[in-house]
Amino acid sequence: DAKTTQPPSMDCAEGRAANLPCNHSTISGNEYVYWYRQIHSQGPQYIIHGLKNNETNEMASLIITEDRKSSTLILPHATLRDTAVYYCIVRATFGNEKLTFGTGTRLTIIP
Amino acid sequence: DTGVSQDPRHKITKRGQNVTFRCDPISEHNRLYWYRQTLGQGPEFLTYFQNEAQLEKSRLLSDRFSAERPKGSFSTLEIQRTEQGDSAMYLCASSRDRVGNEKLFFGSGTQLSVL
Numbered sequence: 001d002a003k004t005t006q007p008p009s010m011d012c013a014e015g016r017a018a019n020l021p022c023n024h025s026t027i028s029g030n031e032y033v034y035w036y037r038q039i040h041s042q043g044p045q046y047i048i049h050g051l052k053n054n055e056t057n058e059m060a061s062l063i064i065t066e067d068r069k070s071s072t073l074i075l076p077h078a079t080l081r082d083t084a085v086y087y088c089i090v091r092a093t094f095g096n097e098k099l100t101f102g103t104g105t106r107l108t109i110i111p
Numbered sequence: 112d113t114g115v116s117q118d119p120r121h122k123i124t125k126r127g128q129n130v131t132f133r134c135d136p137i138s139e140h141n142r143l144y145w146y147r148q149t150l151g152q153g154p155e156f157l158t159y160f161q162n163e164a165q166l167e168k169s170r171l172l173s174d175r176f177s178a179e180r181p182k183g184s185f186s187t188l189e190i191q192r193t194e195q196g197d198s199a200m201y202l203c204a205s206s207r208d209r210v211g212n213e214k215l216f217f218g219s220g221t222q223l224s225v226l
Contacts, residue, residue: 043202043217044154087153098144099215101153
């Protein structure tokens, strides 16, 4: 799987939009971008994924650049419960199904 | 859907002892994964099953580690002759068996401390 690069930590004020960047410059055409998060003492939780179009669900929005070399996860109105480590993962569509995690971004929501 | 269940949540053992962890996946999920996570790092893949077949093992899975999924439902991960370096969170995840893009659902993990 292609590698991803994320800032190690970020802060965001409660109620503001949290924008988490991810670089994946070596992504292949058949690879999706996935985002998971891990709240302290819990297992990772799926957030969203996409191929090349922007995606939105009840948790977040995913913006993927046209060249697919980077993406941004947006939490529109961050709450204290969004404090977690956020992982950006590139995953092949077929074959090897496992997720390969990096070290992620530790997002802290500040009251 | 009761989620992925792992037991025990915490395990403290002495070096040299054997330990076994259990994972109950979401029912009807054919794929089951084991990961290990140390402090400050992301989860690292150990192995995965499709039904009862173990299809891939990481090089992290030394000879002291063995995983089974005998009836394609729950799985066990055993560590023999534990070492202090085995101290970590052991995570289990499951997913449906479809082509591509199936989400992995993770349990809360078993925290192992080897003294």
